[in-house]
Amino acid sequence: MGPVKAVVMGASWGGLNAYTQVLAALPASFPAAILLVQHQHASSENRLPWLLGRYCDLPVIAPEDKEPILPGHVYVAPPGYHMLVDQDETIAFSVGKQVHFSRPSVDELFFSAGVVYGDRLAAVILTGANDDGAAGIEYIHRRGGFTIAQSPVSSEAPTMPEAAIKTGAVSRVLDLEKIGPYLAERLQGS
Amino acid sequence: MADSFPIDDDEIDVEDIEIRLLLEAIFQMYGYDFRSYSKASIRRRIMHRLGMSGFSSIMEMTDKVLRDRRFFVTLLNDLTVNVTEMYRDPEFYRAFREEVIPVLKTFPFIKIWHAGCSTGEEIYSMAILLEEEGLYDRAMIYATDIDKNVLAAAKKGIYSIEAVKQYGDNYRRAGGRHSLSDYFTARYDSVIMDQRLKRNIVFADHDLATDQVFGEMHVILCRNVLIYFDRALQERVIRLFVDSLDMGGYLCLGTKESLKFTGQEEAFEMINPSLRIFRKRQIRHS
Numbered sequence: 498m499g500p501v502k503a504v505v506m507g508a509s510w511g512g513l514n515a516y517t518q519v520l521a522a523l524p525a526s527f528p529a530a531i532l533l534v535q536h537q538h539a540s541s542e543n544r545l546p547w548l549l550g551r552y553c554d555l556p557v558i559a560p561e562d563k564e565p566i567l568p569g570h571v572y573v574a575p576p577g578y579h580m581l582v583d584q585d586e587t588i589a590f591s592v593g594k595q596v597h598f599s600r601p602s603v604d605e606l607f608f609s610a611g612v613v614y615g616d617r618l619a620a621v622i623l624t625g626a627n628d629d630g631a632a633g634i635e636y637i638h639r640r641g642g643f644t645i646a647q648s649p650v651s652s653e654a655p656t657m658p659e660a661a662i663k664t665g666a667v668s669r670v671l672d673l674e675k676i677g678p679y680l681a682e683r684l685q686g687s
Numbered sequence: 688m689a690d691s692f693p694i695d696d697d698e699i700d701v702e703d704i705e706i707r708l709l710l711e712a713i714f715q716m717y718g719y720d721f722r723s724y725s726k727a728s729i730r731r732r733i734m735h736r737l738g739m740s741g742f743s744s745i746m747e748m749t750d751k752v753l754r755d756r757r758f759f760v761t762l763l764n765d766l767t768v769n770v771t772e773m774y775r776d777p778e779f780y781r782a783f784r785e786e787v788i789p790v791l792k793t794f795p796f797i798k799i800w801h802a803g804c805s806t807g808e809e810i811y812s813m814a815i816l817l818e819e820e821g822l823y824d825r826a827m828i829y830a831t832d833i834d835k836n837v838l839a840a841a842k843k844g845i846y847s848i849e850a851v852k853q854y855g856d857n858y859r860r861a862g863g864r865h866s867l868s869d870y871f872t873a874r875y876d877s878v879i880m881d882q883r884l885k886r887n888i889v890f891a892d893h894d895l896a897t898d899q900v901f902g903e904m905h906v907i908l909c910r911n912v913l914i915y916f917d918r919a920l921q922e923r924v925i926r927l928f929v930d931s932l933d934m935g936g937y938l939c940l941g942t943k944e945s946l947k948f949t950g951q952e953e954a955f956e957m958i959n960p961s962l963r964i965f966r967k968r969q970i971r972h973s
Contacts, residue, residue: 562914563921563948578914578943581727589727590914590943593768608734609727615696639694 522677607633
């Protein structure tokens with residue numbers, strides 16, 4: 498397995514708190530790009546990048562279409578759009594149908610990132626109340642990526658990590674407070 | 688436990704080749720050109736259709752596409768992403784009303800091109816807005832889309848009553864002056880738009896990837912279309928828009944679309960940065 502170039506994350510119910518904890522544990526020298534999806538209503542104002550940026554040493558970005566994906570930057574999917582990774586490691590958007598009743602959808606991000614990054618990808622499924630992301634986790638696993646799920650007992654809503662774990666494609670199940678430090682340590686050395 | 692045989696990079700390369708061949712087949716057989724679309728999102732939509740159709744490979748599906756026009760139409764509908772609504776992004780329409788309409792009021796005649804109008808919801812939104820501003824009788828809206836099937840639906844102007852409830856809310860947030868229900872007639876579980884709204888709309892099929900300049904426009908709306916194109920095609924389309932716009936004409940893009948990566952930023956001034964309203968500069972900087 499080569500060095501990890503990107504980490505994709507997905508969360509739904511309880512995600513703001515979970516993301517805050519995970520991102521707060523990452524050092525400014527974190528070597529990979531981070532792309533994350535938080536389920537939210539299409540008409541919500543896009544305050545998430547600003548909120549997360551307050552707890553995080555890395556620059557948190559509300560990306561534009563075709564924005565290049567850079568190491569050490571955090572890209573937050575905007576409400577109302579699916580966020581995808583394109584072949585040339587840029588951001589692509591779609592306003593296609595909702596997936597698992599969600600746009601943005603975790604699966605859309607995970608599948609597209611899995612294609613591009615293969616075994617240089619890590620994926621994290623956090624707290625959430627539906628099964629979005631499970632199919633994506635399985636795909637990333639088959640592409641040789643490294644997969645992590647938040648432990649259901651440490652999740653505000655356990656359905657999302659449970660669905661991912663049930664696929665058999667999750668490499669590590671970790672309590673919420675362990676995920677950030679684990680990523681920091683594993684990727685610093687990679 | 689699901690099957691977990693690995694998908695290596697060679698397999699991805701094979702799929703990429705199969706996708707290119709499928710898009711080439713569609714272009715040669717039916718004339719629709721998706722060859723310069725964003726790879727990530729076209730792949731997702733092809734894989735989605737592949738999963739639903741039960742074919743074992745994209746190659747097998749390509750054979751079906753070539754020989755069965757009805758299957759092609761199904762796939763076409765996947766590839767063109769016809770998700771839209773009336774007054775989508777209501778804040779945009781409010782800004783258009785407040786920042787663009789006052790300028791349009793000084794023009795004797797207004798030509799508006801809506802590129803990628805899909806099933807027409809946003810066309811009727813604009814027609815109503817112009818009507819309420821007293822501008823519609825000197826306006827012409829050119830509504831174009833690559834897909835003739837959705838254009839036929841746009842022409843009919845029939846929408847589900849469920850959807851229209853949501854649109855009423857958008858309409859109010861967009862600064863609508865009356866009630867959206869003044870502009871349609873409900874019949875059972877659908878509504879039909881007031882036929883008078885069509886008096887100044889021309890529907891035409893137009894492919895941004897292959898077709899040419901369209902008139903001397905005062906406004907071009909192309910919202911959430913460019914996101915599906917690769918960078919080269921985006922550049923082509925923005926150049927097409929520059930050439931189609933009158934000096935001082937307006938270009939309105941989707942809220943995540945930007946001119947930043949198209950090399951054409953210089954041709955426009957930014958009127959509303961967050962809602963992506965641009966204006967073609969009077970003097971070209973070359």
